[in-house]
Amino acid sequence: MNLAIRDIRHSVGRFVLTTIGVGMLLMVVMGMGGIYRGLVDDALVVTRGVGADLWVVQRDTRGPFAEVSRLPRSMVDRVATVPGVRDAREFVFHTIQRTHRGKPLRMGVLGLGWPADTGEGLPLIAGRPLGKNHFEMIADETLGLALGERLRLGKEDYEVVGITRWMVTSGGDGIAAFTSRDAQAIQFDEPGESVRLEREARRGRAGEIDFGRTQPGVLELATGVSGAIAALPGPAISAVIARLSPGVEPDAVRRAFSGWGDVTVYTAAQQEELLLKGSVDRARRQILLFRVLLTIISAVIMALIIYTLTLDKLHPIALLKLIGAPNRTIVGLILQQSLIMGAIAYGVGYVIGLRVFPTFPRRVLVTGDDLLRLAGIVMLISVLASLLGIWKAMRVAPNEAIG
């Protein structure tokens, strides 16, 4: 006969309510872990999606995910010539906020190195990769855009041709992928008035120097498009991503860049590490501390509940001792109740979490390993929580059943 189950059956209502309460607490612990995993996974989805072996970024910066990195487009060709590099592509990444359907729409703009990269490596759940050099985009589903929908960004309309899932920035904003040219057009878009004023300013500056006054063509050029003026740099890219030839060691190629004074080069692993230690690290540690606190709180609450349940059973425990029940029977009664409560609460937390987590604004990624680890922690908590009750039960004298 299992005394623990008999006792639970006797006060099933209270046990169920208590267990649901503990379960919801464990769900929060589970959720915090899931938020952390989601944060890390979200942060890495782009870096992993583009399949780069090396990241070439502006000198002494930590790359486009940590801070502003600006490189000339010509860097792509320079990187491509390095021995061991199979191909090199430009990488553009920045965040914008626009208004869409009357609501703010914040998105990470990812520029793909068309035509080598059409977005096939992205986690598409509907539609297709980019098929044209211009005016197409692949949007994450969190942006709320539908396939075929057209979105005006800058002076152009972009059609949504593909939908991804869980492709978000480390800040949680959905990412939209464009060709790098379009991404730059969006990034450096200026209103017509601003362009006209800039051209007039250039004309004024050219007119103040001898060369401008003696060469009418220069004044004409100054009022034209910026791209036609050789002295002006083209739009910058954020980074150059390089894929290496099979069998080539990334660190070996990276050392080849050591003489380049204008760039810093990271391997994919280093870039991921920078990403996690930079923008995600503080959030990660904060979540970790919350998890630890919640775990301790869960243990304390469970201990108090088990202790209270034991206090309610002191008379039956004394009676059991009176009729000669060994200590292991009484310890088993309390310990099993605690373990049953922990196990059911864990299940309750898991089931509620399954329904609740998808409604969270950020991804809650609960992995099998994390679930197993938490199950172990819950069992440990259950054992620890029962110790107070067991201590109390051991102090009960059999003659207390008589009084």
Place this chain on the structure above:
Amino acid sequence: MAEPLALETSGLTKVYGSGHTEVIAMRDASMRVRRGEVVALLGPSGAGKSTFLLCVGLINAPTRGRVTIGGRLMQDGSRSLGDLRRFRREHIGFVFQKSNLIPFLSAVENVQVVGELIGKSSSVAKRRAMELLDALGVGRRALNMPTQLSGGEQQRVTVARALANQPSLILADEPTAALDSVRGRQVMELFRDVAHRHGTGIIVVTHDHRALDVFDTIYEMEDGVLKPATPATTPPQRTATH
């Protein structure tokens, strides 16, 4: 060879406190109970009756004296608490003033648990529990929880539990106090039947003088001193003659 006594105590003394706070709750109490004998223990409140039962029941250790149950010397200070508890579950049954049933177990489970504690399988212990409940007239209430039973039914279940380990000794502390006179007498007669049928020695602490004719032997306790009852308070043929 003569069958061992159900209980024999000699010089049983219990002292609480020490120095000027010392209280002698029981002094040189000696008693012999044969198998199948039903003994009444009378006395006013605070006379030391419960102290005697606690020492005999191996719950409290006496300050001095010896307790021998079923021929085995149990209380002489040499036994561990675990030994005493094991002996208690295998050889002693308890019935108390309040029914003292485990509230989260049904009637049959309250009896069954004793059988399982002494190592019987669940099915055997349950069968034995049902037999006892049937024999005591509460078989049809076997699946009821204690709160669903009347006072008399609860006390019968308690008696069944006390018998579940086939004890050589049953200790009952005012088992009829919560019952009316008719029910009280039924319980006392039940003890006599049990003692005679199972050969169990039974000591019943009681204030109820109306059912004293049920007992084979009567003791009195006053100010911690145990002695055979005097003819002034009880019928002479019922006083202790050991």
